[in-house]
Amino acid sequence: MKLFKLSLAALVLSVSSLAMAEGGGDRTFARAMQENERAMAAYAARQGKEAPVVENYSYDMPLDIKKVVNVTPPIKSCDVVPSRMTYEDSAGKLNTIEYSVLGVCRTNGG
Template sequence: MKSFKAIFALAILASSSLAMAEGGGDRVYGRMMQENQRAMEQYALKNGKSTPEVVHYEYGMNLDIQKLVSVTQANKTCSVAPSRMTYEDSAGKLNTVEYRVMGTNCPHGS
């Protein structure tokens, strides 16, 4: 079980890194979200859980996060892009929230 989680984490990080290296266009983010969806479907299947439905985050949502499963990597540009977080709630149900996040490569003012 631990080796599966380690391999899964590495696969997510590798796919996210490859996506960022390609330039960060909409097509790349779309592919990254599809890969994340497939990985979460496989995780759900291996853990006997229902595949999580993607819910778009709204300000003030109450997130019952018991265990973090996956977070897509922030983009390495200075722009806003989609990201996803999948977690198990206190009832053990898988949940995926999609939200927008600012890139990590913005110049700092002097």
């Protein structure tokens, strides 16, 4: 009976730590995206341009990329995570797209 209780306690603790890790990753991503938006707004102001509006990327979206201004690094996760790229098009307008990438995952597989 003690072994069962210990096993159950270990399971509950490991599940709760996974839940906390997930929430931490979400907060990390949200903070990074807010910082990115502020940085891109400041960049736009310095360049005398309008701040870019974030658009969700789709494969059929035509992209006119003259200069890449910023790409957010993927967060540490073994899942697919959002990332953003801000670029200047041939007309000089700043654009930001959000798309999915594989997170940075390190496994200890021997």
